[in-house]
Amino acid sequence: MTHPTIAVLGTGFMGAPMARNLLKAGYPVQVWNRTAEKAQALAKDGAVVCGSAVEAVSNADFVITMLSDGPTVDAMMRDKAVTDALKPGAIWVDMSSTKPAEARVQADYLSGLGFARLDAPVSGGTKGAEEATLAIMAGGDAAAFEAALPMLNAMGRATHVGPTGSGQLAKLANQAIVGATIAVVAEATLLVKQGGGDPDAMREALKGGFADSRILQLHGARMTSGDYTPGAMSTIQLKDMVNIVGEGELCGIELPVSKSVRDRFAYLCNELGQGEKDHAALFLELLARNGLST
Incomplete structure (x- = not known):
């Protein structure tokens, strides 16, 4: 079976392991990154x-962008x-986290040039990217999604959540x-630490209970160890929180927790x-x- 050729633009914390999983699945992958060294590391793969x-x-059947924000895309x-x-x-699959409105404008632009586009942001962090277990939420044309599905499934579990912009809306919810x-x-x-308890023991006790989550177990451990080596940088989370509140305002709703x-x-x-x-x-x-x- 001949696999389609994939271009990956943006090979940082997320893009690099995603490209590696595409290579492992047998796809020919052409990579580019603004900081050339990050792309060069993929040559050995x-x-x-x-x-x-x-x-x-050039000659790519799918173009994946994994960039910092909507304006960069x-x-x-x-x-x-x-x-x-x-x-x-060619089908353009933007897997960056951007605003739904940006996704719609970009899709209209590419459609005018005769190309399909999906917004397909991901959740799962670097761990999910490395293990090919990303949750991929895709918005856009259903036929384009079906064409891209085998490729997307090489990086995780993909779900078509609706028309253009729906993927980014689902990512904001995430x-x-x-x-x-x-x-x-x-x-x-x-609270546990200052009360004289053991936060590590607390997390162990809550395993399997209603309050348990990957965030509790993984990020709770980071908090007690003080190891904040980035899987998802705080600047990116801030960008997403700004977009969440902004999208709420566009919808005419207040999101006090966000x-x-x-x-x-x-x-x-x-x-x-x-x-x-x-x-x-x-x-x-x-x-x-x-x-x-x-």
Whole structure:
């Protein structure tokens, strides 16, 4: 069986392991990254490392973007040299986390050029990317999703959640839950610690109970160990919280918990200077709020 060729634009924390899993599944993969060294590391896995995005998308059946935000994706997508190099029938799959409105505008733009586009953001962090267990929520044309499904399933579990923009809307919902859960896990951890208990024992006791979650077990452990090596950076979580609150305003609804979490991540990143740390570092904001040291 001949696999379609895939271009991966953006090989950072998430894009690199995703590209590796595509290679493991037998797909020819052409990669490009603004910081060339990050793409070059994939050569040993069998990727074709390209010197430009134009080179990477040439002859690709699918173009995956895994970039920092909507404007960055938009700039890439509106680069005429890039779109001129697209193969007829190529499908653009943006797996970045952006705003639903940005996804709709970008899909309209590519449609005008004769190309299909999916918004297919992911959840699962670097661990999910490495283990090919990402939750992938895809919005866009159903036929384009079916064509992309085997490729998407090489990186995790893909679900078509509706028309264009629906994938990004589902990702915002995911990030609202993630942000709020991190915040309350931080509070529970500090409560146990300051009360004279053992946060590690608390997490063990809650395993399998109604309050258990991956965030409790994985990020709770980060909070007690103080290891905030980024799987998902706090700056990215802040961007998502800003987008969540903004989307709520567009819908005419107030999201008080998300607003509070947004403000706490803003303080962590902008005032405490901890934006490059994992989003579990929200625990540091809670410590600072209470005048406590790490």
